[in-house]
Amino acid sequence: MTDIILFYFLATMTVLTGVGVVMSENPLFSALYLVLSMTGVAGLFFLLQAPFVGAVQILVYAGAVMVLFVLVIMLIDINKSGEKYIGGNAAALFKGLAIGIFSGLVSAVVLRSPIVAKPALSNGSYTVLEIAKVLFTKYVLAFELLGIILLVIPIGVVALSRIKGGTHER
Amino acid sequence: MSVDVLTAGHYLILSAILFCLGLTGVLLRRNIIVMLMSIELMLNAVNLAFVTFSYFNQNIDGQIMVLFVMAVAAAEAAVGLAIAVSLYKKFKDLNISLFEHLRG
Numbered sequence: 001m002t003d004i005i006l007f008y009f010l011a012t013m014t015v016l017t018g019v020g021v022v023m024s025e026n027p028l029f030s031a032l033y034l035v036l037s038m039t040g041v042a043g044l045f046f047l048l049q050a051p052f053v054g055a056v057q058i059l060v061y062a063g064a065v066m067v068l069f070v071l072v073i074m075l076i077d078i079n080k081s082g083e084k085y086i087g088g089n090a091a092a093l094f095k096g097l098a099i100g101i102f103s104g105l106v107s108a109v110v111l112r113s114p115i116v117a118k119p120a121l122s123n124g125s126y127t128v129l130e131i132a133k134v135l136f137t138k139y140v141l142a143f144e145l146l147g148i149i150l151l152v153i154p155i156g157v158v159a160l161s162r163i164k165g166g167t168h169e170r
Numbered sequence: 171m172s173v174d175v176l177t178a179g180h181y182l183i184l185s186a187i188l189f190c191l192g193l194t195g196v197l198l199r200r201n202i203i204v205m206l207m208s209i210e211l212m213l214n215a216v217n218l219a220f221v222t223f224s225y226f227n228q229n230i231d232g233q234i235m236v237l238f239v240m241a242v243a244a245a246e247a248a249v250g251l252a253i254a255v256s257l258y259k260k261f262k263d264l265n266i267s268l269f270e271h272l273r274g
Binding site for chain 1: 175176177178179180181182183184186187188189190191192193194195197198199201203204206207208210211214217218221222223224225226227230231233234236237238240241242243244245247248249251252253254255256258262264
């Protein structure tokens with residue numbers, strides 16, 4: 001019974017703060033709402049017996065990525081940016097229609113799949129040792145490729161931020 | 171889906187709601203930083219679906235995938251924010267429609 005109450009609490013918090021991210025006029029409020037949303041998802045990970053992933057979620061998302069967002073918001077003048085939402089009623093109508101069709105498709109697929117009625121099991125969570133064993137044997141190639149990406153990305157970011165003016169000027 | 175016991179459907183529908191929320195943000199907002207945050211919201215929804223399948227199928231691979239998605243999402247946020255900063259340096263604004271002036 002406790003986990004149902006906890007689930008509905010975390011789900012409500014995550015969805016409401018998600019609406020806050022999308023609807024806030026001020027990007028800084030969006031960022032702060034996003035921290036709460038990430039924390040709610042981390043709580044759901046703990047509820048799903050994945051404590052390691054939940055801890056990494058808080059460390060990486062609510063910690064590192066959000067600091068990056070807030071620092072960039074600090075660099076810019078947020079009060080100067082003009083239109084907040086896309087212009088034109090026709091474009092908004094078509095985009096709303098596309099979102100509606102997509103969400104209907106997703107919910108139809110979810111509700112018709114046989115996994116929906118599967119009840120929760122009462123087994124223990126995976127330990128960090130078990131996760132590491134799979135990560136460094138079965139997925140070791142993907143892990144190495146991830147290392148290459150994380151090497152290339154900082155170089156690209158430094159190169160991008162050194163560009164002055166247009167794309168072809170130095 | 172019943173009300174008194176938690177099933178996979180609960181988590182999957184929450185994940186779908188979060189994903190569509192992020193999609194709405196990407197399509198309807200004009201500020202690049204808010205669009206990047208909405209993309210993070212969508213990636214979070216996908217992570218939630220991965221962990222849900224990992225738990226209900228008793229398969230550890232879903233949790234490994236979540237770790238990969240998190241690393242790629244952090245890298246993507248870094249590049250996106252660098253582009254946003256360089257756009258702000260040129261135009262003193264972060265509107266998405268300014269991207270059409272970037273050619274050449």
